[in-house]
Amino acid sequence: MAASSKVMRPGARGSRLARREAVEGYVWLLPWIVGFLAFTIGPLGASLYLGFTDWNGVESPQWIGLENYTSLFTSDPLFWQSLKVTFLFAAMYLPLSLLIGFTLALIMNQSIAGIRIFRTLYYLPSVVSGVAVAVLWWFVFNRDYGVLNWLLGLFGIPPVDWLQSEFWALPALVIMELWRVGGSIIIYLAGLQGIPTELYDSALVDGAGWWRRLWYITIPMMSPTIFFNLVMGIIGTLQIFTQAYIITQGGPNYATYFYALNIYNTAFSALRLGYASAMAWVLFVIILLLTLVVFRWGKAWVYYAGEKETRA
Amino acid sequence: MKIGISTQGVARGTEVRPLGRTPAWWKRFFRLTITYLFLTATSILFLIPFAWMISTSLKPQDQIFVYPIQWVPHPFIWGNYEQVFEQVPFFRYILNTMLITGVGVIGSLTGSSIAAYSFARMRFPGKNFLFLVMLSTVMVPGWVTLIPSYIGFHLLGWLDTYKPILVPAFFASPVNTFLLRQFFLTISPELEDAARIDGCSTFRVFWNIILPLSKPAMIIIAIFAFFYYWNDFLGPLIYLQTQDKFPLSLGVASFVSEMSSNYALTMAAASMALMPCILLFFLAQRWFVQGVVITGVKG
Incomplete structure (x- = not known):
């Protein structure tokens, strides 16, 4: 090593060791560095470039400047439709999932026996995902033989043509997603049990009723958890694919044409790779903006007890 | 618990x-x-x-x-x-899925534990910056990198093989790396120091001390990786063409589109695809709950 040939001065030995340690550190970091370059930043840059080109994957890409983006925003009704579908879904799904998940967690947060069994049962649907679940729900929504209409029939509600109706197809997918609310129940339950009991005790002493305690203690203390679930929920919704691909193929009449499905079709059916890259970048920017906005907005109402270090 | x-x-x-x-x-x-x-x-x-x-x-x-x-x-x-087994090579689908899931789980554990050890224990310039970079990549949606990755794998001649799905598994994913780094930080460094004084190499310290102590975090990552690779649909859909290479997700999807009117068979296929996940859930329940809480609350 170079350092060893130099005149020994205090710290030189330390710096040699430090350098060795640094090299070792980088070597051990290679799995991430290589993956980051090859599977994240490289493709990210490539798709940014492709977004400015016209490319069918066979001939070489033609640079067309901002044309993809201008036609996306000005003359592509399907782009707007898929955005509308995706945000409509989020607008229905996120509040409902918060309401149902939080309510169930509140009810389960009692000192009664058997809570674990219920927790298991609620959580079960959210561990399964993908094609098999989509296939299962595709049959659940069947108008004539489906179990959902049977269930509604027990309450005297006439059968709904879930998947064939432009109006009901999207709510159907919301219902299917709400079935998987168990993951957020567990997260809320853990959050609820992390609230110091003293807070409730002193509120009880002050004579605060159930609603007041919920409103002034539980909800403020839970706001970081709720907030985190909200951010993840938005990002997840923007990337919904398998359900729509298997169950509705985006139909009827594009009523469930999710944004990710639109990217997939544009890239792999229409082979408009440049255009699809532009769409993907629009998605990326939307996610960045939303995360930023929610974080800004979150500062106004999210209450972090104590310090931030523990959350690092 | x-x-x-x-x-x-x-x-x-x-x-x-x-x-x-x-x-x-x-x-x-x-x-x-x-x-x-x-x-x-x-x-x-x-x-x-x-x-x-x-x-x-x-x-x-x-x-x-x-x-x-x-x-x-x-x-x-x-x-x-x-009948499901007679109509399509369902047994083959199961084997393929097991292969993909097995390698995927091993890959997820290997890559992220090595990178996480570096982030948790080693000192080098730019570490905090790189860590921030890694965390920020969580926000990059897979859809943005999908098309260039597809082209890249096409150029490598990897289409219709498992490589586009399995090779990336070995390169530390940010979420897993973050999770493991947090866990490694909770392990007292004194044990490692003692082992080093006894002349253990970094790898031996990592392998013989850190990994055994990190079992809970490793199990959680393995379980989530299992579910991810078992259910992964988009990857196989894009990269695989030969029916004999299909995993369950893609196999069931194509089976259903052929048999859409035979509800009994489609539900039998769906049940078989779901069964391992449900079984694993019951076997590993407590890890699940911990995993969801760690990834969800501490985020």
Whole structure:
């Protein structure tokens, strides 16, 4: 090593060791560095470039400047439709999932026996995902033989043509997603049990009723958890694919044409790779903006007890 | 586990109006009854789709179309399951899925534990910056990198192989790396120092001390990786063409599009695809709950 040939001065030995340690550190970091370059930043840059080109994957890409983006925003009704579908879904799904998940967690947060069994049962649907679940729900929504209409029939509600109706197809997918609310129940339950009991005790002493305690203690203390679930929920919704691909193929009449499905079709059916890259970048920017906005907005109402270090 | 039962203010406060002269015992009794009724009803609601799937998968064709629903098949047609295997190479799908899932789990553990050890223990310039970079990549949606990755794998001649799905598994994913780094930081460095003084290499310290102590975090990552690779659909859909290479996700999807009117067979196929996940869930429940809590609350 170079350092060893130099005149020994205090710290030189330390710096040699430090350098060795640094090299070792980088070597051990290679799995991430290589993956980051090859599977994240490289493709990210490539798709940014492709977004400015016209490319069918066979001939070489033609640079067309901002044309993809201008036609996306000005003359592509399907782009707007898929955005509308995706945000409509989020607008229905996120509040409902918060309401149902939080309510169930509140009810389960009692000192009664058997809570674990219920927790298991609620959580079960959210561990399964993908094609098999989509296939299962595709049959659940069947108008004539489906179990959902049977269930509604027990309450005297006439059968709904879930998947064939432009109006009901999207709510159907919301219902299917709400079935998987168990993951957020567990997260809320853990959050609820992390609230110091003293807070409730002193509120009880002050004579605060159930609603007041919920409103002034539980909800403020839970706001970081709720907030985190909200951010993840938005990002997840923007990337919904398998359900729509298997169950509705985006139909009827594009009523469930999710944004990710639109990217997939544009890239792999229409082979408009440049255009699809532009769409993907629009998605990326939307996610960045939303995360930023929610974080800004979150500062106004999210209450972090104590310090931030523990959350690092 | 501490999530189970605890005494809390919220619980005690549930308001039920006192019923005339009824003592507090009655109040509590009614509250508990209502709570249990409600919890039971909702959990039945959550389970109905599963029950119905299994019931349908065992029915003769004509009973599927009986309405109102006949819940218990008569007779049980186990042959529906056999037929799935006769119609398509279902056994092959299962083996393929096991291969993909196995390698995927190993890859996820290997890459992220190595990178996480570097982030947790080693000192080098730019570490904090790189760590921030890694965290920020969580926000990059897979859809943005999908097209160039596809092109890249195409150029490498990797299409219609498992490489596009499995090779990236070995390169540390940010979420797993973050999770493991947090866990490694909770391990006291004194053990490692002692081992180093005894002349252990970094790798031996990592392998013999850190990894065994990190079992809980590794199990959680393995479970989540299992579910990810078992259910992954988009990857196989894009990269695989030959039917013999299909995993269950893609196999079931193509089976259903061929057999869409044969509900018993499609439900049998769906049941078989779901069964391992459900079994694993019951076996590894406590890890699950911990995993969800760690990834969800501490984020």
